[in-house]
Amino acid sequence: MKSEIVSQTPGWYILLCLGWGIALAVLYYVRASVFTRNQKRLLALLRGVLGFLVAFLLLNPLIKTVSSLILKPKVVVLVDNSRSMRSGGNLKEAGAGLEALRKDIEKKGYEFEIRNLDDLPVTGFTPDAFQARKTNLSAGMNAIRNNYEGQNLSDVILFSDGIMNDGVSPTFQKYPFRVHTVGFGDSTLKRxxxxxxxxxxxxxxxxxxxxxxxxxxxxxxxxxxxxxxxxxxxxxxxxxxxxxxxxxxxxxxxxxxxxxxxxxxxxxxxxxxxxxxxxxxxxxxxxxxxxxxNGKEKILLLASAPHPDIKALKSIIEKNDLFELNVKIVQDSDAAAVQNEVFDVLILHQFPDAAQLHTRFLGALLARQKPVFFIPGSRSDLSYFNGMQNIVGIQAQPGKLDKVTSQVNSSFSLFTIGQNQAALIADLPPLTVPFGNYTLHTGSDVILGQYVSGINTSRPLLAVNLTGTRKMAAFLGDGLWQWRLEEFAMTGAHESLDDLLLKTLQLISVREEKGKLRVYPVADVFEADQRVSFVAEVYNEIFERIFDQNIRLKIKPQGGAEKVYDFTISEGMSRFELSALPPGVYTYEASAKVQGKDEVSGGQFVVSDTDLETQNTTADFSLLRTLARENGGDFVDAAHIFELRNSLEEKGLINRVVAQEDLKDLINLRWLLALILAFATVEWVLRKYFGSY
CATH class of the missing domain: 2.60.40.10 (Immunoglobulins)
Known part of the structure; x- marks a missing residue:
C-alpha cells in the first residue's frame, strides 16, 4: 500500500502556510525577555509547527492511498437448461464430469461457478433441472459478460446441445473471455x-x-x-x-x-x-x-425541426402494430393545415416552440381533449409548456441546460418494469434537460427520475398524469437516440427502453375503463403447462382499491363447457391461478357485487401447446465449434469434459492485479487532532515550566 498527500490548491499556498507558522513563532518569542535563547528556539519551533499544521489543514489537502488487489481467475460454466437437453444423453454422467472439473480447478486455488441460461446457480443434473421452453444462448452469454464485469473472468464453458430457437446466434459477438464449448446430445441426422x-x-x-x-x-x-x-x-x-x-x-x-x-x-x-x-x-x-x-390507434407526431430523437421515436412506435404513426415537421407554410390532422394520440416534440409557431395550430389540436405526450427541448418555450399540461412545472432560464442520468422510480406501479430493465436504464449515458426548479403537479406519477452524479434530485425525467379531462405524459430529456444506441451496444437489441416508452404510450392511449371490477389475465397467450394467472382489481366510487371482495369467474373454451370458480381477493393476494387447461381459445367473464351494484369484466386468452424444444432434437455441434474457435477456446463432447482441464492449464489461468485508489480528506485523520493537541499542550506546559504565563 502506498500513500501520498495531494493538495487541491497551487503549491505556493504551502509556502504561505509555512510563512504563517514562522510569523507566529517570531511574533510570540523573538522579543520575549523571560526565556533563554534555547528556550525561545524550542518554543518558537513548537508554535511555528502548530501554526503551519492548522493553516495547511485549512487548505483541505487529500491523502491518496493506492493499494493492490489480487483477483483470482474465475471459470464459469453456462449450462443450457432447455427441455431439448433431457433427451440428449446421460445427464448424470455429464454432471459428474463437471463436478470432477470443478474440484480440480478449485484445488488449484481458482474460482469455479455453474449457472444456467436463466442466470441461476445449477445444483444438480437431473431432468427436472432442464425445464426451459426456449433456448437463447446469446442472452445467457451476455448475462455472464454483464454480471462478471470487472472480475477476473478467464474462461466460460458453454454446456449445450447447440440447438437455438430464440434470439441471435452467439457467434455474432466477441466476448472478453475465452469460450470453451461442451457438446451434449446426438448430432446424427435422423429420418x-x-x-x-x-x-x-x-x-x-x-x-x-x-x-x-x-x-x-x-x-x-x-x-x-x-x-x-x-x-x-x-x-x-x-x-x-x-x-x-x-x-x-x-x-x-x-x-x-x-x-x-x-x-x-x-x-x-x-x-x-x-x-x-x-x-x-x-x-x-x-x-x-x-x-x-377493428383498427389502429392513430398517433400524430409534430416536431418543430428535424432531430435524431424523432427517428428514434419512429422506430419505437412502429414496433407496435396497434399504432399508426404520422410524422410532420411543421413549417410556416403548412402550420394552419395541421389543425385538420386526424389522430388519437398527439406527440409534441419541442412544441410549444420559442418561435411561437405553435400559436397557429396547437390550441385547436389540444381542444380535442386527446392524450398528449410532450417532449420539450432546447427550442421549446417553457412558459407555454407549463400552461399546457398538468404534469410538471419548470422554472428555467432559456439556454440553461443540465446533464442527468436516470433511474426507475421504485414506487411506480401503473405498469411493470423489470429489475434487469431498470438496471440497464440506470447505466445509460446522461441526457440534456432544462436546468431549473421542477414542481410536480398533483396526480402526476414519476416513471423515471433525474439523477446527477448519483444523487436523486427528485426531479422527473419521464412522468404521466392520468387525471383531468385528458391523459398526458412528458419526457424531459434530449438525446433519446443516444440511449437506443447505447442499449444496442450493451445488449445487441432495442428492448428495455422501447418497452418502457411503448408502455407509457399505451398507458395514456388506452380508453378509460369505468367499471369498478377489472379482471384480466397476465398474458394473452399461455403455454399448455403454464399456470393461467388472473389479476383482479375492485374499486370504490372514487376509484380507490378495495379488498375482501368475492368474485365469480366463468371460463369457457371454444365449443366446450363452461366452468365456474369463486375466489376472494385481499390486500396481499389479488391473483387467481388455474392449471392444466387444455389448448384452445377461452372466453372469461368475472362478476361481483361491488357496494351493492353488479359489476362485470370479461375478455379472451389462448392456451397453446407449441413446444419449441420438441421441434428439433438434433444437436448442432458446428455452432459450438465455431463459437469456441472464434473466442480462443476448445470444443469437446460431453464424454470428455474433464479434458478441458488440460486446455485451461495450457491457455493459462493467471491472477490479475488491480490497483485501487482511495482519496480521503486529510483533516478526517483522528491522529492529526491528537498531534495538534500534543504540540499545543507541550508548548503550554513548557511556557509554564520556563516561568511565563
Whole structure:
C-alpha cells in the first residue's frame, strides 16, 4: 500500500502556510525577555509547527492511498437448461464430469461457478433441472459478460446441445473471455420431416386477408410427398398444399392466405402429414395466434425541426402494430393545415416552440381533449409548456441546460418494469434537460427520475398524469437516440427502453375503463403447462382499491363447457391461478357485487401447446465449434469434459492485479487532532515550566 498527500490548491499556498507558522513563532518569542535563547528556539519551533499544521489543514489537502488487489481467475460454466437437453444423453454422467472439473480447478486455488441460461446457480443434473421452453444462448452469454464485469473472468464453458430457437446466434459477438464449448446430445441426422417455423401477422384487421408462411424441412425423406394444412381451433381445414421431398435434405417456404373473419384472438394449427418411419411426430405440428382487431390507434407526431430523437421515436412506435404513426415537421407554410390532422394520440416534440409557431395550430389540436405526450427541448418555450399540461412545472432560464442520468422510480406501479430493465436504464449515458426548479403537479406519477452524479434530485425525467379531462405524459430529456444506441451496444437489441416508452404510450392511449371490477389475465397467450394467472382489481366510487371482495369467474373454451370458480381477493393476494387447461381459445367473464351494484369484466386468452424444444432434437455441434474457435477456446463432447482441464492449464489461468485508489480528506485523520493537541499542550506546559504565563 502506498500513500501520498495531494493538495487541491497551487503549491505556493504551502509556502504561505509555512510563512504563517514562522510569523507566529517570531511574533510570540523573538522579543520575549523571560526565556533563554534555547528556550525561545524550542518554543518558537513548537508554535511555528502548530501554526503551519492548522493553516495547511485549512487548505483541505487529500491523502491518496493506492493499494493492490489480487483477483483470482474465475471459470464459469453456462449450462443450457432447455427441455431439448433431457433427451440428449446421460445427464448424470455429464454432471459428474463437471463436478470432477470443478474440484480440480478449485484445488488449484481458482474460482469455479455453474449457472444456467436463466442466470441461476445449477445444483444438480437431473431432468427436472432442464425445464426451459426456449433456448437463447446469446442472452445467457451476455448475462455472464454483464454480471462478471470487472472480475477476473478467464474462461466460460458453454454446456449445450447447440440447438437455438430464440434470439441471435452467439457467434455474432466477441466476448472478453475465452469460450470453451461442451457438446451434449446426438448430432446424427435422423429420418424426419418437420415444420421449422411459422411466420404470421401478430395482428390482422377485420375483413382483410393475412399471410401465413410455413418453413417445412426434411432429412432422409427423398422421393416422399406430404400434405400441409392450416386448421382453425375447432380442427376445420382452412387451406392445404402438397409438398415433395426431392433430396435427402430439403427446406421450403409455403405460403397461405387466410381471411380475418372474427374479432378477437384466433388460434390456428399448422399441420404436416406424418409419414412412416419419421423420428418424431411432435415437430409436424405448430400453433400460432392472430389477434383480429377493428383498427389502429392513430398517433400524430409534430416536431418543430428535424432531430435524431424523432427517428428514434419512429422506430419505437412502429414496433407496435396497434399504432399508426404520422410524422410532420411543421413549417410556416403548412402550420394552419395541421389543425385538420386526424389522430388519437398527439406527440409534441419541442412544441410549444420559442418561435411561437405553435400559436397557429396547437390550441385547436389540444381542444380535442386527446392524450398528449410532450417532449420539450432546447427550442421549446417553457412558459407555454407549463400552461399546457398538468404534469410538471419548470422554472428555467432559456439556454440553461443540465446533464442527468436516470433511474426507475421504485414506487411506480401503473405498469411493470423489470429489475434487469431498470438496471440497464440506470447505466445509460446522461441526457440534456432544462436546468431549473421542477414542481410536480398533483396526480402526476414519476416513471423515471433525474439523477446527477448519483444523487436523486427528485426531479422527473419521464412522468404521466392520468387525471383531468385528458391523459398526458412528458419526457424531459434530449438525446433519446443516444440511449437506443447505447442499449444496442450493451445488449445487441432495442428492448428495455422501447418497452418502457411503448408502455407509457399505451398507458395514456388506452380508453378509460369505468367499471369498478377489472379482471384480466397476465398474458394473452399461455403455454399448455403454464399456470393461467388472473389479476383482479375492485374499486370504490372514487376509484380507490378495495379488498375482501368475492368474485365469480366463468371460463369457457371454444365449443366446450363452461366452468365456474369463486375466489376472494385481499390486500396481499389479488391473483387467481388455474392449471392444466387444455389448448384452445377461452372466453372469461368475472362478476361481483361491488357496494351493492353488479359489476362485470370479461375478455379472451389462448392456451397453446407449441413446444419449441420438441421441434428439433438434433444437436448442432458446428455452432459450438465455431463459437469456441472464434473466442480462443476448445470444443469437446460431453464424454470428455474433464479434458478441458488440460486446455485451461495450457491457455493459462493467471491472477490479475488491480490497483485501487482511495482519496480521503486529510483533516478526517483522528491522529492529526491528537498531534495538534500534543504540540499545543507541550508548548503550554513548557511556557509554564520556563516561568511565563
Amino acid at each position: 424426419d420431416a418437420f415444420i421449422a417455423g411459422v411466420s404470421a401477422n401478430r395482428l390482422a384487421y377485420l375483413g382483410n386477408n393475412f399471410t401465413v408462411s410455413l418453413d417445412v424441412g426434411s432429412y432422409l425423406m427423398k422421393g416422399k410427398t406430404a400434405r400441409v394444412e392450416i386448421l382453425d381451433s375447432e380442427g376445420k381445414v382452412l387451406e392445404n398444399r402438397t409438398t415433395g421431398y426431392g433430396t435427402d435434405e430439403t427446406f421450403e417456404s409455403i405460403s397461405f392466405t387466410l381471411p380475418a373473419k372474427a374479432v378477437g384472438k384466433q388460434r390456428y394449427i399448422a399441420r404436416l402429414q406424418v409419414l412412416e418411419g419419421e423420428h418424431s411426430e411432435k415437430n409436424n405440428r405448430r400453433e400460432f395466434v392472430v389477434d383480429v382487431v
